[in-house]
Amino acid sequence: MEMKMAVLPGDGIGPEVMDAAIRVLKNVLGRYGHEAVFEKGLIGGAAIDETGTPLPEETLEICRRSDAILLGAVGGPKWDHNPASLRPEKGLLGLRKEMGLFANLRPVKAYAPLLSASPLKREFVENVDLVIVRELTGGLYFGRPSERRGPAQHEVVDTLQYTREEIERIVDKAFQLARIRRKKLASVDKANVLESSRMWREIVEETSAKYPDVEVRNMLVDSTSMQLIANPGQFDVIVTENMFGDILSDEASMITGSLGMLPSASLRSDRFGMYEPVHGSAPDIAGQGKANPLGTVLSAAMMLRYSFGLEKEAEAIEKAVDGVLRAGYCTGDLQVPNGKIVGTDELAGRLIEKLGESEAASSVSN
Numbered sequence: 001m002e003m004k005m006a007v008l009p010g011d012g013i014g015p016e017v018m019d020a021a022i023r024v025l026k027n028v029l030g031r032y033g034h035e036a037v038f039e040k041g042l043i044g045g046a047a048i049d050e051t052g053t054p055l056p057e058e059t060l061e062i063c064r065r066s067d068a069i070l071l072g073a074v075g076g077p078k079w080d081h082n083p084a085s086l087r088p089e090k091g092l093l094g095l096r097k098e099m100g101l102f103a104n105l106r107p108v109k110a111y112a113p114l115l116s117a118s119p120l121k122r123e124f125v126e127n128v129d130l131v132i133v134r135e136l137t138g139g140l141y142f143g144r145p146s147e148r149r150g151p152a153q154h155e156v157v158d159t160l161q162y163t164r165e166e167i168e169r170i171v172d173k174a175f176q177l178a179r180i181r182r183k184k185l186a187s188v189d190k191a192n193v194l195e196s197s198r199m200w201r202e203i204v205e206e207t208s209a210k211y212p213d214v215e216v217r218n219m220l221v222d223s224t225s226m227q228l229i230a231n232p233g234q235f236d237v238i239v240t241e242n243m244f245g246d247i248l249s250d251e252a253s254m255i256t257g258s259l260g261m262l263p264s265a266s267l268r269s270d271r272f273g274m275y276e277p278v279h280g281s282a283p284d285i286a287g288q289g290k291a292n293p294l295g296t297v298l299s300a301a302m303m304l305r306y307s308f309g310l311e312k313e314a315e316a317i318e319k320a321v322d323g324v325l326r327a328g329y330c331t332g333d334l335q336v337p338n339g340k341i342v343g344t345d346e347l348a349g350r351l352i353e354k355l356g357e358s359e360a361a362s363s364v365s366n
């Protein structure tokens with residue numbers, strides 16, 4: 001099988017972490033004898049600079065003829081204050097919508113070597129293994145905004161809008177995921193205030209009848225943000241609206257030690273998906289070769305698992321990540337006791353070394 005992947009590096013540290021992830025990906029695919037074609041496209045600020053728009057038609061074409069998309073990050077101060085239609089985020093939001101990627105899975109896993117530096121209580125973080133299922137193509141980020149008429153305008157509106165079907169499909173996806181994990185689902189909303197959240201709760205209630213084996217509880221988003229810090233180990237799957245999921249996932253990233261650690265998969269009902277780290281373009285460290293590539297590398301592993309069904313290959317990457325951290329290598333955003341801080345490229349090289357070591361070990365044991 002020849003795999004076709006669209007590669008959209010984007011802006012800031014996007015191209016840096018993407019180069020690292022592609023090196024690791026090519027290495028693992030080569031070891032397992034797979035053939036892959038990578039087609040690069042422009043998105044975000046880089047696309048605005050070249051074509052005047054953050055999501056050129058050519059990029060959409062590349063994505064449509066691929067089996068999966070790997071994306072770095074978009075945005076930065078150069079473009080963030082452009083008129084609304086040219087904001088680089090519009091390119092990313094537009095791509096998610098255009099490709100129908102409504103289910104965003106953001107796994108949060110505690111890696112043992114990173115725990116001692118966590119400001120959180122160790123007994124609560126050491127077994128953390130949760131997934132935030134974020135609704136990705138509806139809600140506040142896609143509702144009707146009011147027009148900006150300039151600085152004199154005295155009122156502004158954004159709308160949090162969902163159809164029943166949009167809520168049903170994401171809630172169902174989360175129940176399905178909980179069923180194959182630890183069977184615990186937390187649905188997070190603001191039902192004490194928002195009408196959309198009250199409808200969300202009704203749908204959770206109705207859907208739970210189909211999944212009697214999954215224990216479900218409804219939680220308010222404000223107290224959930226507290227519980228994530230106080231006792232994150234209580235969570236298995238969390239399902240929530242677009243903006244709540246955006247905010248809770250950046251918060252949850254700190255359980256692992258850094259925003260740079262979190263991968264994500266944006267899925268629909270078939271195997272097609274887009275895979276990107278949770279972080280942004282990090283303009284403060286861009287161009288310095290020190291960005292943490294692990295969120296993107298782990299996103300590539302999710303791509304192999306969800307879009308190509310390559311479980312062994314995905315696990316090999318995840319094991320290599322654990323292996324390099326255990327060996328003490330990390331980027332500057334992480335703290336490993338007695339560890340060595342290395343740059344983005346060197347960390348990718350260490351991952352490739354680890355992949356080789358585990359292959360050598362498995363051929364000795366066979």
Ligand SMILES: NC(=O)c1ccc[n+]([C@@H]2O[C@H](COP(=O)([O-])OP(=O)(O)OC[C@H]3O[C@@H](n4cnc5c(N)ncnc54)[C@H](O)[C@@H]3O)[C@@H](O)[C@H]2O)c1
Pocket residue numbers: 013017072073074075076077080089092259260261276277278279280281282283284285290291292293295331333
């Ligand atoms: N999916 C995306 O493409 C995405 C996500 C979030 C933000 N953004 C955009 O990125 C730009 C910058 O946003 P921001 O600064 O609020 O958020 P950010 O996620 O880019 O950075 C937040 C902080 O985390 C650090 N950080 C992030 N990723 C890191 C990594 N891999 N390694 C080490 N440190 C890392 C940064 O240095 C910064 O201090 C904005 O234009 C924003 O709209 C894009």
Ligand SMILES: CC(C)[C@H](C(=O)O)[C@@H](O)C(=O)O
Pocket residue numbers: 075089092093246278280
């Ligand atoms: C850049 C922005 C539009 C994006 C989002 O909110 O989805 C980002 O924060 C993310 O988490 O992927």
Ligand SMILES: [Mg+2]
Pocket residue numbers: 246247250278
């Ligand atoms: Mg975000």
